[in-house]
Amino acid sequence: QVQLVQSGAEVKKPGASVKVSCKTSGFTFSTCALVWVRQAPGQRLEWMGWINVGSGDTKYSQKFQGRVTITRDTPASTGYMELSSLTSEDTAVYYCAKDAWASIDSWGQGTPVTVSS
């Protein structure tokens, strides 16, 4: 079955960077696209970006442009999302997810990231 297993919770200081991994199985990673979404406490879901695993093409939300980098390691069937220059406003649960029909059909379990001095 399709699985996306994310790395564990992170605590970071303001100004630092965080890199979240997303190990996938149960589908052909090389032909898929991955999406990254975050959810701050009590807030709505927020789309961050997308990567076509085969081509490496990426799309980012303008809100995070310049701070977010989405990459993949195809042999390892793993996707990554790195967010830099963290502030307290970046405290959220970060999800990786699988694109299907310009949508999301499977989600990782989420990675809580806390930014605090």
Next chain:
Amino acid sequence: DVVLTQSPLSLPVTLGQPASISCRSSQSLVHSDGNTYLNWFQQRPGQTPRRLIYKVSVRDSGVPDKFSGSGSGTDFTLKISRVEAEDVGVYYCLQGAHWPWTFGQGTKVEIK
């Protein structure tokens, strides 16, 4: 960016009664390939979101038929024919027709 406006934001419903959530888009969600990429997700308290509907009206496998999606262009609706206790949560629409994808604000469904 495409703005998705959901209404209502809070929806108290009596058990067994129907519920309806609207999602209005700031621009048409018809993609150049002819498909309309409007999706609905359910997020139960403390859980990961789950997709219910994609391409306006296609129900995901395992989703009860009490959930239905409809609409076209810029106006879309999710209906629950008879609300049960397990339907409590926040419902989001998501558009994938234009970059960047965007979510609605969410509609919180609760039991009256």
